[in-house]
Amino acid sequence: MAKSAAHPTAPEGGVGEVAREFSRLGVTSFGGPVAHLGYFRTAFVERLRWMSDRAYADLVALCQFLPGPASSQVGMAVGLSRAGYRGMAVAWAGFTIPSIIALVLFGYAVDSLGDISNAGWIAGLKAVAVAVVAHALLGMAKNLASDRERATIAAGAMVFVLLVPGAFGQVGAIAAAGVVGILWLRAKIDDADAHLPLPVRPAVGIASLVLFVALLAAVPLLVTITNSDALRLFDVFYRSGALVFGGGHVVLPLLQAEMVETGMVGVEEFLAGYGAAQAVPGPLFTFAAYLGALNEGGPNGILGAAIATVGIFLPATLLVLGVAPFWNRVRQIPLIRRALLGVNAGVVGILAAALYDPVFTSGITGPVTMAIGVAAFIALHSWKLAPWIVVVLGALAGWVFL
Incomplete structure (x- = not known):
């Protein structure tokens, strides 16, 4: 395993590099948002070394605080850091469009295909997701909860999330971990390895935040005035993307x-x-494209899918652009740095809680899925196989044995 805590050594890449990596993730990242964060860490911290573990954990902590799909926001920020605005766009497209296409096609064929959620190959993919999250948890715990204080914070966050499920539990655990970090932890002076370039001008950031709020307030009013079915569909998904914490x-x-x-x-x-x-694979928010395609009250088909997709992902995009210009400066403040040390340990705890529920409880349903999960973990952790290979093998095993 590469030393993920070291300062990234890879040269700045281009749009093609970002598109290639996120397109690969877009067709192999099964298992939901927590598993996505595991795939991202394996790709961008361990394999490609685009950023350090601390920079990645800070980014995950930030996106956990923002409404919308956290894994998509992390992906957008990684693309933005690597190749600017175009990198952000292709990161989103590569990670998201494959599942949009699959779900829209399924929408057209829903009557003939029926329910596929219990197929054997899907059970195999869920078992692989357990291995992916466990692998990511070990790596993050080694770097972000290695001393007794942060390990204690991580354990407390895990217990809190398990006892208080849902978005409130996650946001509450992160906030509490930040407060404990301020009161209990000491930040390191050398923070260079956690720097993450996010090339957005402050004026663009402020304009993005203003537009985020303006759309939230103005679109419902425009729907009332115009009675437009297209605006009504956009409003449904924009509000969903803007007001829901926890995503997925x-x-x-x-x-x-x-x-x-x-x-x-x-x-x-x-x-x-x-x-x-x-x-x-990809973000669960692409479910919006399916719903837009089947919308009976206005635009549907490809147009409905496009409106719904733009509506639900636009708030996340505006928020990432809005906070990007200020993030590295804010996180250098000693008080914030101590809070982030606590928050990062809390993120480890949240990942541990998610490993149990829903990842393990839904992915390990019997001896066969347990065997697939263990084999996938050994393949990732000990044999260092590429995640996409493990995904394919897990799906095949599920198809054959389940």
Whole structure:
């Protein structure tokens, strides 16, 4: 394993490099947002050394505080750091578009395919996700919770999240870990290895934050004035992306209330799409594309999918651009640095809690999935196989034995 705590040594890359790496992740990153963060760490900290473990953990901590899809925001920030605005765009596209295409196609064929959530190859992928998260947890704990104080914070965060599930538990655990870090931990003076270049001018950042708030306030008013079905669809998904903390599964109750209870999508189609969303790689927020394609109350098909996708991911994009110009300066403040040490340990605890529930509880359902998970972990941790190879082998094992 490369020394992830060392200062990154790889030269600045181009847009093509970012597109290649995120396109690979876009077709192999199964298992949900926590697993995505594990895949990202393996790729960008261990294998490519684009950033240090501390810089990556700081970035994850920041995105956990922001509403929207945390793994997508981390990916956008990595692309932005590596190749500017174009890097941010291709990082999002490479990671997201494969699952959008898969879910829109599934939307067209939902009546004939039915529920695929219990297929054997999907069970194999869920078992592999357990190995991916466990591998990431070990690596992050070694660097971010290696002393007794931070290990204690990590354990406390894990217990809190397990006892208080949902977005409140995650945000509460992070906030508490930050407070404990301020009161208990001492920051290192040398922070160079945690610096992450985010080339966004302050004026662009402020404009992005203003636009984020303005759209949140103005779009519902425009819907009332114009009675536009397209704006109404955009409003549903923009509010979902802007107001939901925790991402992933947390957004599903809101989407169900907005789409099913209003008659825009039938309950059977909603549940079938939710099952399909578990089976595709990439962010769960791409479920929006499926719902937009099946929208019965206005734009649907490709246009509906495009409106829904832009609506749900635009808030995350604006927030990343909004905080980027100020992040490295803010995180150098001693008080903030101590808080981040605590928060990073808290993130380790949250990852440990997620490893148990939902990753382990949904991925390990019997002796066969346990065997697949253990084999995948050994392949990643000891044999150093590329994650995409492990994903393919896990899916094949599930298809053959389950």
